Amino acid sequence: MTAPRLKVSGLTLAVGTGAAGLTLLSELSLTLAPGASLALTGRSGSGKSSLLHCLGGLLTPQEGAVIWQPRGAAPVILSAAEEGARAAFRRQHLGFVFQFFHLVPTLTALENVAFMAELAGLGAPRERAEAMLEAMGLGDRCHAFPETLSGGEQQRVAVARALVHGPAAVLADEPTGNLDAQTAETVAEVLFTQTRAAGASLVLVTHDAALAAQADHTLALGGQ
Amino acid sequence: MSLLWRARWRALLREPGQSALLILSLALGVAVVVAVDLVNAASRSAMASASAQLQGASTHRIEGPGGGLSLDAYGALRRAWRAGTLLEGDAPVTGFAPLLEGRLTLPDGSPLRLLGIDPFSSLRQEGVGVGTEAPAAEAPGGGAQPVSWGQFLTSPGAALLSPSVGPELAPGDRLPLPGAPALTVLGRLPGTDADAAPLALAVVDLATAQEWLGATDRLSRVELALPEAPPRSVLRRGLERLFPGLLLPEVAPEVRLAPALRAAYPGLQLRSQRETELALGSLASAFQLNLAAMGLLALVVGLYLLYGALAYSVRRRLESFGRFRALGVAPAVLQRHVLLEAMIFAGLGALLGLLLGRFLAGGLLGLISATLEGLYDQVAIAALPLDWVPYGKGLVLALGGGLAVAWPLAREAGRAPLLPRAGRPPAQTGGRAGLAFALGLSLLALALLTMPSGYLGALLALAAILLAGAQGVGPVTALLLRGLNRLAAPLPLRLRLPLREASRGLGRAQLALAALVVALATAVGMTIMVTSFRLTVADWLEDRLDAPVLARGRALGAARGPLEEALEAARRDGLVSGWVWRQSVDDWLEGLPVRVTLLEAVGREAPVLRLGEPLARQLGRTEGGVVVWPGRLPGAEPLASYYRSYGGGRLDLEMPRPLWQGPAPTGAWGLAVYGAPEVVLPRLQAALPRSGELLAQGPVKARALAIFDRTFRVTAVLQTIAGVVAGVGLLSAFAALALDRRQQLSALRILGAPGPFAARQLLLEAGLLAGIAGLLALPLGALAAWVLCDAVNLRAFHWTLTLHWPPAAFFEALLLALGAGLLAALGPALQAWRAPTSEALEVLRAQG
């Protein structure tokens, strides 16, 4: 058996201070195998996004550790790393998909994807991006600006961006939350198949039970 | 509609810096206008009071040929005055006073101006009461104390002194003078306080002055007071009041001496004091004109920024206006909302501007006072005038400008589409219309420059050129960015992203950039103009004051024999290569007041008949030609090419002395000696009469240039302020750009962009935009310089400047643009750099 891609142990996260303080997660532990997918569910405010942010090194837990095992490299205790090292880890080993896409409006679809490859320090970013978009079924939309793309297309570009640099895992926060049911299905399909094809793990926050069901594992937060 | 206001208020609170910067840039514009007007008005009244101080209440003066007035002519004038037949058509004369003026030396070697007056003449002199009324002269201790006129007449050597002369002296004290009897302090001249003019002046009885100056046979002049001239055109007076300094002084309507007097004493001249002012005033006028123009420019830049900010905020809100309309809010309500908002901004900016202007004027006063002192020797400004006009003008310009600027935007808001297409901020404002406007302005400028539209036309052309340039900044920058983008294709995306973002941000930044371009172009233009002016004047000084040693003085002519002897001896010893005698005569040529310099050269090139440039231009004889001057020149005399002349703007010409056939000149003599000062000065000293002075020319030239530099230092200060106005605009524009990019940069940060990435992006973008602005300012500045030198100066003052193009001016402008851009972006960049990653999360959460 291979080492887990992600290991979370004893994670405790509180947000806010004083009376407004709120303990979102306590003593949470989980592991995720390479290529496996995990869906985080729970009612609004249960801390799904916060957990995802902890996994991505964007939030620092009060207790516990987030340990990543990137491909072909030593394990990284991301929760204990410096800010700079975390950013470096994100751009090299993680991909993000947001609910509101967040593509750079002044870059074309191709450039948005190539930019991520460039950020990760990889050679031939353009060629990688082209191949990635092709795989997403967007080969003919390479030179379109985000503004002229539909929501579904934009999200598929975002998925391409999350995968172009061959990350260890993709973290997606409600990737279909802003799309109609049919488009959501297409995007989810692409997200799952492409992540799997790339050998990356997937952690996904969703309210959509059908989508959650597609994942290998489901973790319900907020005592459900 | 309180709902509208509440929504607006929240939006403003979210970006308080933006509103503050907007108000500040408008306030600075208003402040400069107010300050310049206050200072210009103050300097004009200071000049007026200085000439009043020198000339009493007189409006005109009568002088004999060459300056002096024989006692015989004086007698005739006095009789004619008594009979009421002094002037042509028996025009009324309200005052008549003889005057003798000369120069003595104080114990410390500095000059003392001596003024001999007739205390019983019907004119007030030096603010001193005459007739039976006792003057309120100030005692040194403070309070006014009456001066006994009897004492003034009876005690020999009794004098009224200006405050700067021997401040420790009390009435009754004696002040010994080298080479003249000691004078007795009778009192102090009023009207000046501690920080006023350091003019060394002594007023004595006429007879005393005659005796001390050794001039028993003549007077300097007769001062006349004529009833107020009929008012000049209402328009002109209004303009003068609204834009002090923008109009050049006007020649007073001509009055003439009675024909009988003119026939009996052919050389007698009646001159308006205004003319004297006019002659003095060209450099001062050039300076005030500069000030007035700079003031207006700063306001235009301020209004431009106001328009930019309002336009952006209205267009960004078109969507929400549409929503309000869909909810049933009437268009008129929206229009009123936008107008009112603009007026609130303009009003706040104006109020702050008035206050700032008052302070600024106080600060500038010292500088300007020093300038005038340099130009006039004796003027100083004590205080700012209590005049509401500059403040009112600033207020009206700001509010009116604000209204004019907001009007089209209000209409746009009223017509906001009901169902807006979800879009982003407008990429650019008015591309086509803007270019058409720029083209129209350029054509206007061209027309003004090719037609004889006077210097005001040339100034207008300059404004049109600058505005056209400003209009072109947006489209041209967009074009350049597009080209750069194409060139940058092989570069990594992180370097190309700022280019793209700069293109997108242009809509928000272009007005601030245009303001920066105008400010920089003006700075470049002014610098080139002033540099050219300075170098030209330096050349001119070098040319006119080429002799190393100069002797001057009224009585130099009388000592001509001994001086010539000394010079000949020095020449034999090889110490002196030659010398030129000069004496000047004031006269009229073709209806223009001129100063003729008569030259006699020994051991130097023979002088020829030449006109100074301003005169040559006024007479249309820049290409040479002939002068016919009956009674002065033997026949039609051929002209050599003109010479450059910047001497206070007086119309002048020079000729060899033997050519002159007019009345014998009695004006001051000058002697230029070509030899090393250290050997020449001691040898001539002995032969020099008491009233003469010997100077090495080096310091004279240095002083002239120092005066020049002081004159234009204020321009540099105002230039800086215009730059600051533009800089504030830039600050707000780049802060807005950073705000627009926050979300994008936050997302990239989450994706893993390194910490300094966002800061670098913001700085690159700002540097790019500002750098392009700097580049665009260079040709525009060169154009402005050309118009300033070859049109404005030539038309206003009839002198040409040799254009010099100092590379430093261009380089500085470019660096300044880059510096301003980077500095303006530094705040947002630092903020982006220091923000923790969690802030990026907040930004995205707020959006989601």
Ligand SMILES: Nc1ncnc2c1ncn2[C@@H]1O[C@H](COP(=O)(O)OP(=O)(O)OP(=O)(O)O)[C@@H](O)[C@H]1O
């Ligand atoms: N910095 C913070 N300060 C205070 N409270 C915070 C902070 N960050 C998150 N919270 C609170 O923590 C709770 C969990 O937030 P989180 O975004 O993780 O929920 P979520 O499960 O993703 O909800 P949703 O399904 O609505 O996205 C919320 O109540 C939120 O208001």
Ligand SMILES: [Mg+2]
């Ligand atoms: Mg969430």
